[in-house]
Amino acid sequence: MNSPVNHPLNASGSHLVSRAREIASLAREHAVAAENARVLAREVVDAIGxxxxxxxxxxxxxxGPEADPVTYVDAIAALSEGDAAAGWYAAVSSTTSVLAWYLQPEAVREIYVANPASLTGGSFAPTGRGSWVDGRLRVDEGRWPWGSCGLQADWMTGGVLDGDRLFIIFLPRGDFEPHDTWHAFGLKATASNDFSVRKGAIVPGHRILEFGKGFVPAADSALARFPGFVYIAAAYAAVLLGNARGAIHELVDLARHKVPTGSEATLAETPLTQLTVAQSEARLLAASAFVRESLASIWETIQAGDPATVDQRTTARLAISHAAQEASKVVDALYTLGGATSTFLANPLQKRLRDAHVATQHLLVSEKFFLIHGQQRLGFAIDEKVIATL
Known part of the structure; x- marks a missing residue:
């Protein structure tokens, strides 16, 4: 069964999703080793790129692919079925690639065209300090948290302040250093360490964006006019949806051969298992459909030449946060159903559970977006600053 939007919104979408499904199998094969190493296998990184x-x-x-939002969600979710960490890499790097719309052409060619497999990550947090001199930024200090992919990234972004001016910079591999801080209980292979700038690094003007100057997109297209935070947040819901889909596959595989203690029937033959699997499918399909329909609604509005409405944006953010919560609850239910078998490190369900509960901590899929939608639906005015983050 498919959700009502059961096809990509542009012609290249099917190819991207098909490739993601193929790589998911490779990611699954390397998932345990990647978690132990706390970084993705090079073979997986190369395949994704x-x-x-x-x-x-x-x-x-x-x-570039210029992936429509439904294709983008489907591709990241498909990859995450194999390993949530692999999907996270794609989510982080692809959300960073949104900046390609606003960078100067020289920077895009340097970062994304010279190496089409370029892996990018970073942070917009304004924790760096620098000085703007002669069209360049000298970065004197800067350390940023949540540097996913940083051990293998070709480029990392960072937020830098010079007085009251805020810049987003792109640093090449030689100008940043990851620190061994990512000791988390889930998404271990995402290498989401802190990273710092090489002191005195000089960033040329073409690799810098300044907030408050107005970002002008490289071309007029539907994706350029699509709400950026909706697009970015959807990637992390996609990781959770794919992770939950992978958990269903793994529970089904376990249930077919496991005979619980005190039973003569396999786990699959018990009514509770049949009910839980069906409920999990229903919850996951419904959550996915809500995300895809809300994204498609905005896409259709933009293609018609109109901007997304506040209602469409709050609904999309509701759908994204709802999907994250539902996907996590599905994994919880399947882990519980697996019984004591689920607790062993050799069983993939425990990894699905840990990855889900780390992914749901991401700010962009938090429950605060339920509140914003509820306020808007009840007729309360939404602050312009809040609307800007939708």
Whole structure:
């Protein structure tokens, strides 16, 4: 059964999703070793990059996929079925690639065209300090948390302040250093360590964006006019949806051969298992459909030449946070159903549970977006600053 939007919104979408499904099998094979190493296997990174899944938002005018939001969600979810950490890499790098719409052409060619498999990550947090001199930024200090992919990234972004001016910079591999801080109980292979800038690094003007100057997109297209935070947040819901889908597959595999203590029937033959699997499918399909329909609604509005409404944006953020919560609850139910078998490190259900509960901590899929939608639906005015974050 498919959700009502059961096809990509542009012609190249099917190819991207198919490639993601193929790589999911490779990611699954390497998932345990990657978790132990606390970084993705090089083979998996190379495969994701070769499939264009690290730069899903790069404009077509630069040879990028320019993936519509439904394709983008489906591709990241498909990859996450194999391993949530692999999906997280694609989510982080592809959300960073949204900036390709606003960078100067020289920077896009340097970062995303010269190496189409370029892996990017970073943070917009304004924890760096620098000085603007002669069209360049000298970065004197800066350390940022949540540097997912940083051990293998080709480029990392960072927020830098010079007085009251806020810049987003792109640093090449030689100008940043990851620190061994990512000791988390889930998503271990995402390498989401702190990272710092090489003191005195000089960032040329073409690799800098300044907030407050107005970002002008490289081309006029539907994706350029799509709400950026909706697009970015949807990637993390996609990781959770794919992770939950993988958990269903793994529970079904377990249930077919496991005979619980004190029973003569397999786990699959018990009514509770049949009920839980069906409920899990229903919850996951419904949550996915809500996300895809809300994204498609905005896409259709934008293609008609109109901006997304506040209602469409709050609904999309509701759908995204709802999907994250539902996907996590599905994994909880399946882990519980697996019984004591689920607790062993050799069983993938315990990893699905840990990854889900780390992913749901991401700010962009938090429950605060339920409140914003509820306030809007009840007729309360939504602050312009809040609307800007939707």
């Amino acid at each position: 070769a499939a264009d899944l690290f730069r899903l938002a790069v404009p077509a005018v630069y040879g």
